[in-house]
Amino acid sequence: MYPAIHLTEDVALPTYLLAISLVYCLALFWVVHRAERFEFSRVLALDVALVIMVAGFIGARLFHVLYEMPDYYLANPLDIFRVWQGGFVFYGGALTAFFSAVFYLKRKGESWKRWADFYAPVGAFGYGLGRIACLL
Template identity: 35%
Template sequence: MLLHPQFDPVAFSLGPLAIRWYGLMYLLAFAQFLLLGRWLIRHRQTTLTVEQLDDLLFYGMLGVIVGGRLGQVLFYEPGYYFAHPLEIVAVWKGGMSFHGGFLGVLVAMALWARKHAKAWLDVTDFIAPLVPLGLAAGRLGNFINGELWGRVANPALPWAMVFPQAGDLQPRHPSQLYHIGLEGLALFVVLWLYSRRPRPRGAVSGVFLIGYGAFRFVTEYFREPDHGIFGQSYTVSMGQWLSLPMIAAGLLLLLLAHRRKTL
C-alpha cells in the first residue's frame, strides 16, 4: 500500500505570483498540440497551414475553458452555482468538466471551420490525435493535486494508495493514473496509428468518440463517483452517463463515414 506523495500544488513562485502545477499541465497540453500539429502538417495530407494551427489552438483554448466550466456548472454542481452565480467565473478555484470542455471545443471548431471555409469534420479529424496526450497532462495535474481519487481498493493491491485529501486512510485506486494510461496514452496510440492512412471524412473523429467514451466508462468504475445531476451513483456514474452518448455518436459517425465512402 502506498501513500500519495502530497506534492505542493504550487510548482514555483515569481514574487507574489504562484505558478501551480495544474496550470503548467494545461500549458504542456497546449504545447504538445502545437508540436504534434506541426508534425502532422509537414508529414501527412492536410489542407491546414502552420499559421492556421496557431489560430485553431486559440479557438480550442477558449472552447476548453468556457465549455469545461459550464459543463461543471450544468452537469455536476448546478445547485451550488445557481445559488452562488459569481462563483461560475472563478475558474482559478478549479472545477472543469471534460465533457463540457469537449462540447465547447466542438463549437469552437465549428466557428473556426466556418471562418476558414473548412469542413468541420476535416478539422475534428485533424485534431483528434492531438487531444489524448493533452488529456493525460490534465490527469497528471489531478494526481499531483491529490484530487479525483479512486474508489476504495483491496489493501493487498500493490499500487493501492492512501489519499489524505479523501478524509480517511483507506487504500484507494490511483484512478488518475488509470485515466492517463487509457484515455491518454492508449487512446493516443490508437488514433495516431489509425490516422496514418487516409480515412473517410469523420472516421478518425468517430474512433476518438468511441475510444474515449469506452475508456472513460471503464476508468469510472475505479474512480470515486462525482456528485452530478443524477446524484452520486456507484452503479452508473455521471461520467459514465455522459460517455454513453459519445460512444453512440462515434459508432454512428464511423458508420456514416464508411457508408459515404462506398456510395
C-alpha cells in the same frame, strides 16, 4: 501529491494549472509540426487550436457550473470566475471545443472531417496528459 507549488508564503501555483499550461504548449508545437508535415495551413491550424483551447476552457467551466454545482453558483455567482480553485468538466470542454471548431472551419470553407483527423492524435495526447495532471 502536490496540489500547489508554493513560491512564497502567500503565493502558490496550482500544479494542475501548470501542467495543463505545459500540455497546451506541447500540443501547439505538435500542431505546427503536423501542419508542416501534412501540408496544412499553419495559420489555420493555430487559429483552430486557439478556438479549441478557448472554447474548451469556457465549456469545461460552464458545464461544471450548470451541471455539477448549480445551487452553489446561484448563491455565489462571482465564484464562477474563480477558476484557480478548480471546477472543470471534461465532457463540457470536449463538446464545446468540438462544436466551436466545426463552426469555425465551416465558416472558413474547410472540411471539418479532414481537420478532425488532423487534430485527433493531438487531442488524445492532451487528454492523456491532462488526466495524469489530475493526479498532481
